[in-house]
Amino acid sequence: MKRALVILAPGFEEIEAVVPIDLLRRAKIEVVVAGLLPGVITGSRKIRIIPDYDLEDVLEEQFDCVILPGGAEGAENLKKDIRVKELLEKQLSTGRWIAAICAAPSCLVQFGLLPYSKLSCHPSIWEEIPQDRLDKYSAVVVDGHLITAQAAGRAVEFAFEIIRRLLGEEAVEEVNRSFLSSLGPRMEPEIA
Template sequence: MSKQGYVDKRCSSCFAGARRKQIWESQLNTKMSKTALVFLAPGAEEMELVISIDVLRRGGFDVSVAGICDASPIVKCSRGVSVKPDILLSDAKGPYDILVLPGGLGGAQSMARCKAVGEMLKQQENESRWIAAICAAPTVLKAHGVGLGKSLTSYPSMKDQLKDDYKYQEDKVVVDGKLITSRGPGTAYDFALTIIDKLIGKEKASEVANAMLLTY
């Protein structure tokens, strides 16, 4: 106690208890951060790739970007933008709350050929965890036999490849169970915000959108 009779709050048991609770809640929130693995393949559509990564990180996701089977250390995307993955797919340590597949025709074709991508997608589906695919990437789901019979959407030119095996829709974003799909570069923000909405909550998605001067 000081000469004025002041008690330092740091010595107060109530203050100490509140501080312990604050630390505990912070640690709990860190442990509970949602995890996302974003596949990076040669020919990926860079807007869909980077917007998804950026928006999910703004939403508090722990995002890892994995170069797939035939990816080089620096991956060239569909418009010539080069991106360095965080890890190789072989080094990915799941499980992840969500697997995210950006589009781009070349990227989708690479993911469709990659056995390891198919194995991860099938395990994700079997264990009732989330999968998200945009633009041409829903064709990767078909190639690996994932989500058959569900409602989905894609880039318009992919419709004929998907309509016989899925309930094809033309909304900007389609959610069916734990499958999220979207149409293309212009819907990438809606796609990523929907992921935040479904895995964390609408309030968080709106908060992230507002900070980017978007409406969700």
Template sequence: MAKVLVPLAEGCEEIEAVTIIDLLRRAGIEVTTAGLRPGIVKASRGVQLVPDLTLDVALQDDYDMVVLPGGMPGAAHLKEDARILDLLKKMATAGKYTAAICAAPMVLAEAGVLNGKQATSYPGFLDGLPGVSVSGAPVVQDGKVLTSRGPGTAMDFALALVETLAGADKRQQVEAALVRP
């Protein structure tokens, strides 16, 4: 079974965080949520999220994928955290998956993960970055890097993550149970 780490920073976008965690878990994927610091994480709209672990404890394990929820100032907090940047670099070097939505693809860019890649983000967060081909698509996968636009694309993004880690059949199974139009 695939193992995924979802770091949670103060000010993250709750729709994105919860949708990613929920759909991956529906697919039977092991998801660990980790707060950048101990305690409850207050998301961008005031929803309180309780991480499974602190990031320091979570980093003692290995993961197949790291997924960064966006939202501001959550994505900025991720970008300012050296532990997150180091983890993303290690994941990319090891040929493992990195993923980010909304403003968080800027964190992938800061870690050098988007160099020579096509990616998408919330409008404006990747504009003008050298080495990144910016797309307006809702979800973009370029090799082992997946990116998405924002809260409105969170479900499509999470389903793409399911398909990447567990296959098209599992994605269809999860999506059918959601009764999407």
């Protein structure tokens, strides 16, 4: 079974966390939610979420994908935590996926990771991204083992791309059969 880690930092963007958690779990991917701090983590819209684990408890585990939700405050908190950098370096050294959305791609730039990879992000951080790496027009960008997306409004596309990369197009189609997103593959719902 494929495994994904979603890291929640105080101030994370709720949609960018919950949509991938939900859709990946529908795809039968084991999703582990870990907080930078123990206990409840409060998002940017003051929604409080209790992660499955403290990040410290899962640092030695292997994940097929590490997912970084954005949110301006959330991304700043991710950047301040050396454990996040070390975890992302481990992902890269083992050829595993990293997915970051909204302001979270700025973490990769600050950490000096994937210095040549193209990425998408929220327009509010365009100035933080080297212009030769920035794709201002694509909702979701895949470059090597990096998946990035613009913002909360692209969370479904972002999650579908993670599923596609971990399990294939058929898994995306299966999830969308009941989810019925206009952003997923076009299909008729199954009628029981």
